Amino acid sequence: MEPADWQQVQGIYQEGIDTGNATFEASAPDWEHFDRSRLPGHRHVAASADGTVVGWAAVSPVSARPVYAGVVEHSVYVASSARGLGIGEALLQALIESTENEGIWTIQASVFPENEASLKLHLSTGFTIVGRRQRIARMTHGPLKGQWRDTLLIERRSPGI
Numbered sequence: 211m212e213p214a215d216w217q218q219v220q221g222i223y224q225e226g227i228d229t230g231n232a233t234f235e236a237s238a239p240d241w242e243h244f245d246r247s248r249l250p251g252h253r254h255v256a257a258s259a260d261g262t263v264v265g266w267a268a269v270s271p272v273s274a275r276p277v278y279a280g281v282v283e284h285s286v287y288v289a290s291s292a293r294g295l296g297i298g299e300a301l302l303q304a305l306i307e308s309t310e311n312e313g314i315w316t317i318q319a320s321v322f323p324e325n326e327a328s329l330k331l332h333l334s335t336g337f338t339i340v341g342r343r344q345r346i347a348r349m350t351h352g353p354l355k356g357q358w359r360d361t362l363l364i365e366r367r368s369p370g371i
């Protein structure tokens with residue numbers, strides 16, 4: 211991912227948010243916030259032959275404590291026009307490779323139980339469900355605004371690190 215990709219990345223992020231099943235966030239961040247919070251070595255985009263960005267993945271550290279330096283939380287978003295084509299899987303594989311190469315041992319995420327596509331994608335790329343968090347937070351936007359929702363905590367522990 212290059213800074214020049216940001217507008218498209220942000221658009222795909224917002225499109226995912228608008229599904230109501232991707233995240234508790236109500237709107238995509240600006241570049242400064244994204245850039246500050248995501249590790250620079252693990253920001254990936256998938257692009258078509260003409261350079262159009264059709265998906266992205268990135269990670270944030272989960273803790274500032276040195277012992278957890280190898281644990282990150284990821285996001286993966288694919289443009290609605292390009293879903294179901296294996297792009298999410300390719301992005302996750304790229305993320306697994308780049309993080310493992312830097313000694314990161316656990317990738318985790320929280321997924322709404324209703325997000326079937328995300329669950330299927332993650333379970334088929336080596337993630338497991340750690341547990342279900344009950345009414346962990348409330349939606350602040352969309353048709354479910356104000357509702358408490360559960361999330362599934364998922365993780366992939368690298369077998370090699």
Ligand SMILES: CC(C)(COP(=O)(O)OP(=O)(O)OC[C@H]1O[C@@H](n2cnc3c(N)ncnc32)[C@H](O)[C@@H]1OP(=O)(O)O)[C@@H](O)C(=O)NCCC(=O)NCCS
Pocket residue numbers: 225226227229231232233286287288289292293294295296297298299300319320321322325326327328330331334
């Ligand atoms: C979740 C998401 C990233 C999946 O990306 P994708 O490129 O469509 O997924 P892929 O084509 O790589 O498919 C991966 C697996 O998920 C399955 N899948 C994809 N879309 C599906 C759907 N709508 N329902 C059920 N399974 C689905 C595929 O069949 C495939 O499984 P298989 O390998 O066993 O056939 C994409 O749907 C998306 O961006 N959604 C909106 C944002 C979002 O929810 N992000 C995740 C937040 S946790």
